Amino acid sequence: MGILILNGCSTGQSTEGTGQKDSTSNENLIVVMKSDVTNLDPHFIVDITTANVLYEKVYETLIIPDEDMKPQPHLATEWSQLDDITWEFKLREGVKFHDGTPFTADAVKKTFDRLLDPKVGSPQASKLGMIKEVEVKDDYNVVFHLTKPYAPLLSILASNEGSIMNPTMLESTPELLQKEANGTGPFMFEEWKSGQYVKLKANPDYWGTAVKISGVEFRVVPEDTTRLGMIERGEAHIMSQIPVNEIQRIESSDNMKLLRNEGLGVEFVGFNVQKAPVDNLLVRQAISHAIDREAILSGVFNDVGFLGTSTMSSKVFGYSDQLVPYPYDPEKAKELLKEAGYENGLKLTLLTADRAERISLAEVVQSQLKVIGVEVEIRVLEYGSYIDANTNQEGHLFNGSWGNATGDGDYNQYNLFHSNSQGSAGNYQYYSNTEVDRLLDEARGEKDDEKRKEIYAKTQKIELDEAAYVPIRSYENLAVYHSSVKGMKMSPVSYFILSDVEIVE
Structure with missing residues (x-):
């Protein structure tokens, strides 16, 4: 089978690895959410709320879905299916984890070895249980050997379950992964105060196009009406989990915008x-x-x-x-x-x-x-x-x-x-x-x-x-955002796409 070499990506994130540093605003984006995250370890995340905080923000995947859920290059620049049970991926060079650890084939192997280790007990293991072995050919080429043919492999590698994790942390401090996140993404983990917020900051050394905001605070605000009031007053910028009886109020407001998609x-x-x-x-x-x-x-x-x-x-x-x-x-x-x-x-x-x-x-x-x-x-x-x-x-x-x-x-x-x-x-x-x-x-x-x-x-x-x-x-999918927010997108999965977001007063 032929190699797929894909250069475009409609998610708003660069796939060229230019390291371009766009100017960012000094203002943090405030996202209000009903529930707290459950933990920060992608191998143990089973809810959309938590995944939305980390997916393609702190942690990234080999492949990223576009707006039609078609696979596009990300940490892998190209791939080929060698036979029914063998897939080879060429990795992006010049990428680093937030602690400076280089992204190489070693990170990919250690990620999936850990995910599939029965002793780890990841609830995600069954979703990728068809992977028999990840073979490192060299620093920037890996081969996935499957136990049997698995047609939707690319789609699962592009999901939160396919998040590539920091090999240094996997080896030295795996117990910290539930409380501290360290990936390759455009945002770096800053702080999680349980029941209150998760704070991320812009990654100044991101391999792709830098984000346009200085950071994101995912703030826990359980009351629906309180969250919506914060958006209307400009105290927060984005909110999901919209009460359906509030749609008319949102659509008639000068300060709020409603985003909806199937x-x-x-x-x-x-x-x-x-x-x-x-x-x-x-x-x-x-x-x-x-x-x-x-x-x-x-x-x-x-x-x-x-x-x-x-x-x-x-x-x-x-x-x-x-x-x-x-x-x-x-x-x-x-x-x-x-x-x-x-x-x-x-x-x-x-x-x-x-x-x-x-x-x-x-x-x-x-x-x-x-x-x-x-x-x-x-x-x-x-x-x-x-x-x-x-x-x-x-x-x-x-x-x-x-x-x-x-x-x-x-x-x-x-x-x-x-x-x-x-x-x-x-x-x-x-x-x-x-x-x-x-x-x-x-x-x-x-x-x-x-x-x-x-x-x-x-x-x-x-x-x-x-x-x-x-x-x-x-x-x-529904999301409401303050009128000062520009470039807001939401994927069909309902993940916020923040790569193009900016706050304009």
Whole structure:
């Protein structure tokens, strides 16, 4: 196969390694976010909030996705697929980590050796478990040897999971990685004060085009209205996780701008299929029939986003448009509960993170299920506690979401439904189906795109038939920013792209 030599990148970051130093403003960009980061180690990051602070800001990847999620050069300048299981990458020269450590093939090898080490216990290991070995040919050439063909390799290497880490820290102080970040990116880690903020500063020795701001402060402000007020008054510059009932206020404001684009993420109500009584297919089908998804999209989300039919957005490779979710039918739901032996009702626990729309969604589900005799206890948890509770299988139901980081169906399907991904890797349904496992393994090795799409169509239908979840909506990414901010962009994954951002009074 031929070598891909790609020179362009539409993310706004230079791929030429010129080291050009543009002038930066003296003002820090203030980003307000609802929840604190969980840790700063890319091998243990499992949430978008944390990844958004570090991805392509402090840590960088061999490949970077463009706005259409197509792979472009970054820390690797070119690559070639030598055969079905062998990929070679040529690395960018003249790049340094923030502590001065040179970026070479050694960093790439040590990064993936550590990620895949069972003793490390990274929840990301299964996503890159097809890598058998990273071979160092010389300082600027590495070869990835796979255990079997893996069609979406480039897409996963371009995601947060593919972040290249500092080999000096990996060897000397790996325990510090959760609290201190040290990458090759345009921003350098400065300070994390838990529960309050993460501060980054511009990297004066960045290999590419320098950013136009002096730094970024990601500030934790739990209250939605407080965050929005800070943007309107100019006390902060950018905010994500926009309350959908505030869109009209934002659009009518002279001080605020709304950015929205179709995203890759999805929202759903998940079942812990191993926990009685929702281990019973009839119970799950009954609940699926009792949830009015259209009413939720309109009433809870103000028609922001698109009615879901899968755990895959229509923008993700492999999405099937042939799926038909369980229709809203409370009477059918009652019949199924009776057939399952729960004619007199049952009690369930629903876990939700402490975001306004998620809480509203939980309350609407609670109300809708009450109609069929199902009593739901809602547990509202801070995001980190919510993740822990799902990992520990503490609920019957949960408000789930999955923000696809690659644009490829493998990232949704394998992580949400393969038996190997149960728990913190993404499969909080604790779903297991040998046929689905087989198909997902087959899809990873299939080079023909049309055949891969057919496989994913089959797995999505099985998962829906088995009522592993209730699809609610696919995301429309929203962000609000102060009118003084110019050059603001957001990727389909919902990551902020700050390479061109400047603050203009």
